[in-house]
Amino acid sequence: MILPPVGLLHYLILSVCLFSFGLLAVITRRHAIGILLGIELMLNSANLNLVAFSHFLSPDTVLDGQVFALMVIALAACEAAVGLAIILRFYRQAAVTDVADAKLLKW
Amino acid sequence: MPYSNLSVFAPELSLCGLAILVLVADLIVPRAWRRVPAGLAAVGLVVPLYFVARLWPEPLQFEFTGAYAIDGFSGAFKILLLFAAFLVILLSFDYLRKLQRGFGEYFALLLFSLTGMMLLTGAADLIVIYLAFEMISLSCYVLTGYMKRDPRSNEAALKYFLYGAAASGVMLYGISLLYGLGGSTRIMDIAARFMASGPTTAAAVEPAFLQTALVQAGVPELYVMRLTGLMMSLAVVLVTVGLGFKIAMVPFHAWAPDAYEGAPTPVTAFLSVAPKLAGFALILRLLLMWYPALLLHWPALLASLATITMFGGNLWAIRQTNIKRMLAYSSIAHAGYLLIGVVVAAKDLMGLHAIIVYFVAYLFMNLGAFAIVLLVARNMGSEEISDFSGLYHTAPALAAVMIIFLLSLTGIPPTAGFLGKLLIFGAAIGSGEWAWLAVVGIINSAISVYYYMNVARVMYFGKAGRQQVTVWPVGVVTVTVVCLLGTLAVGLFPQVIIRLIQQYI
Numbered sequence: 001m002i003l004p005p006v007g008l009l010h011y012l013i014l015s016v017c018l019f020s021f022g023l024l025a026v027i028t029r030r031h032a033i034g035i036l037l038g039i040e041l042m043l044n045s046a047n048l049n050l051v052a053f054s055h056f057l058s059p060d061t062v063l064d065g066q067v068f069a070l071m072v073i074a075l076a077a078c079e080a081a082v083g084l085a086i087i088l089r090f091y092r093q094a095a096v097t098d099v100a101d102a103k104l105l106k107w
Numbered sequence: 108m109p110y111s112n113l114s115v116f117a118p119e120l121s122l123c124g125l126a127i128l129v130l131v132a133d134l135i136v137p138r139a140w141r142r143v144p145a146g147l148a149a150v151g152l153v154v155p156l157y158f159v160a161r162l163w164p165e166p167l168q169f170e171f172t173g174a175y176a177i178d179g180f181s182g183a184f185k186i187l188l189l190f191a192a193f194l195v196i197l198l199s200f201d202y203l204r205k206l207q208r209g210f211g212e213y214f215a216l217l218l219f220s221l222t223g224m225m226l227l228t229g230a231a232d233l234i235v236i237y238l239a240f241e242m243i244s245l246s247c248y249v250l251t252g253y254m255k256r257d258p259r260s261n262e263a264a265l266k267y268f269l270y271g272a273a274a275s276g277v278m279l280y281g282i283s284l285l286y287g288l289g290g291s292t293r294i295m296d297i298a299a300r301f302m303a304s305g306p307t308t309a310a311a312v313e314p315a316f317l318q319t320a321l322v323q324a325g326v327p328e329l330y331v332m333r334l335t336g337l338m339m340s341l342a343v344v345l346v347t348v349g350l351g352f353k354i355a356m357v358p359f360h361a362w363a364p365d366a367y368e369g370a371p372t373p374v375t376a377f378l379s380v381a382p383k384l385a386g387f388a389l390i391l392r393l394l395l396m397w398y399p400a401l402l403l404h405w406p407a408l409l410a411s412l413a414t415i416t417m418f419g420g421n422l423w424a425i426r427q428t429n430i431k432r433m434l435a436y437s438s439i440a441h442a443g444y445l446l447i448g449v450v451v452a453a454k455d456l457m458g459l460h461a462i463i464v465y466f467v468a469y470l471f472m473n474l475g476a477f478a479i480v481l482l483v484a485r486n487m488g489s490e491e492i493s494d495f496s497g498l499y500h501t502a503p504a505l506a507a508v509m510i511i512f513l514l515s516l517t518g519i520p521p522t523a524g525f526l527g528k529l530l531i532f533g534a535a536i537g538s539g540e541w542a543w544l545a546v547v548g549i550i551n552s553a554i555s556v557y558y559y560m561n562v563a564r565v566m567y568f569g570k571a572g573r574q575q576v577t578v579w580p581v582g583v584v585t586v587t588v589v590c591l592l593g594t595l596a597v598g599l600f601p602q603v604i605i606r607l608i609q610q611y612i
Contacts, residue, residue, distance in 0.1 A: 004325075008324055009321065042277065042279070043279060046279040068286070068292060078241070078245055086248060089264070099266075099269065105259060105262055105266070
């Protein structure tokens with residue numbers, strides 16, 4: 001059996017799946033780190049989109065999408081650093097990382 | 108090679124340099140002099156301000172092959188941002204007095220986040236937009252959690268971060284779809300693509316259309332149209348979510364009350380003004396560039412969001428007992444009023460002018476209110492509305508000034524808030540189509556009287572506690588006076604500011 005070549009549509013479908021899983025994780029996870037992982041998944045699905053669009057739609061000399069993806073990777077690292085620091089601080093104080101226990105501030 | 112002129116970045120570059128300077132100076136100077144770098148941060152804001160004024164452009168100018176725009180309204184937003192940051196720095200000195208370490212970093216972070224905001228007001232490229240967005244957010248998360256020993260500050264930072272990171276992830280996905288549909292990261296090229304003609308930037312190339320690519324991949328043509336249509340709507344909705352988060356629009360506001368209550372009070376004052384300014388600048392930029400080619404239904408979407416934002420903010424504010432939390436909901440409601448201006452601005456420049464006037468008023472009255480909250484909290488020890496009880500008896504001047512800010516927030520003449528609301532609602536009525544939004548806005552202003560005047564009632568008729576207002580930190584008092592003068596001046600001499608805006612924007 002000969003499989004059809006992998007095209008733009010396949011990448012788009014994969015990225016939609018990744019994004020949905022990430023969003024699902026953000027919504028359902030109660031552990032702060034779990035939510036952070038879901039967010040990373042969302043960022044990477046957007047990266048996949050950017051790179052796929054750039055590869056299939058623009059001429060080879062224009063690398064806007066790829067550059068964008070690199071920027072996103074760098075920013076995701078910064079975000080993870082800041083986020084982990086904040087989560088760690090919260091953990092030191094509350095001794096839990098379950099976001100349901102963050103209830104000093106309500107309504 | 109397209110002409111790129113680094114000097115258009117002079118305000119942002121000088122601001123970034125100032126932030127680094129403050130950071131380094133804080134390392135070098137001895138502890139007893141730690142206020143020097145912080146003072147430098149406040150005084151140094153003059154430099155970017157000078158550059159903003161010098162760069163004041165002819166109508167609209169694109170630099171860096173269309174990635175960055177300078178025009179009148181971004182200039183106005185930049186000036187407001189710098190002014191807000193200046194006042195917040197003055198507010199911060201006293202609050203941070205007990206901080207053992209990290210006195211200078213606080214101001215550096217404030218300036219870095221301000222740099223991001225300035226960038227966002229001029230951003231005309233999806234990459235720049237995303238970078239500026241994250242630059243603002245990352246610094247603001249840290250600032251929110253700056254009081255490490257305070258569990259509430261930590262919790263506020265955690266919530267702000269989790270909501271914020273998720274929102275920026277959602278927005279990034281929308282941006283990636285827009286990139287695919289528009290075939291470029293420059294927002295001007297994307298607009299041109301959707302209008303099929305019109306000016307493009309120097310960097311514009313002729314990429315294949317997404318539609319053609321999909322047809323070539325063997326997708327039936329009928330589905331291609333539906334698919335791209337769906338992607339378009341999805342992209343607009345996802346970007347709206349990200350923006351809505353930044354300006355604390357209901358239903359993406361859940362982070363705001365928690366972050367506002369838990370954050371150090373000067374940071375709360377900063378969060379309630381500066382990211383809103385930047386977020387609105389971006390919304391206006393997208394709307395002015397992309398309406399009607401891309402965002403034909405956006406005004407209607409924003410109008411419905413404005414309605415629930417106003418009602419949500421005002422109704423939730425009523426039941427609050429913590430003044431910072433109440434002001435958080437009040438700032439959500441103000442975002443709703445401002446959105447009316449955005450909806451109108453799609454077709455009518457009046458909306459844009461009204462938004463800028465409203466922001467001038469909002470800056471003065473909101474920062475003024477926060478300055479008084481700081482003063483009262485400094486003397487009473489907490490930030491409950493009950494701490495204001497009998498303030499009229501212990502500090503009559505303070506109570507009177509607070510009344511003026513509250514009247515202005517409600518929108519009662521002769522204050523700045525009245526002028527802002529008058530122009531926004533006037534623009535809405537003038538547009539005809541959106542007159543009902545003005546009615547909603549007026550109903551909401553009536554609701555807001557209840558909780559603003561509740562504070563006044565507590566101040567004037569409540570029993571005075573034993574505590575007296577004895578400490579008057581210089582910075583906070585200065586901000587109070589400046590905001591009081593600003594609120595009254597804008598309210599009493601409206602023609603001055605209106606003429607300025609009409610002349611320069």
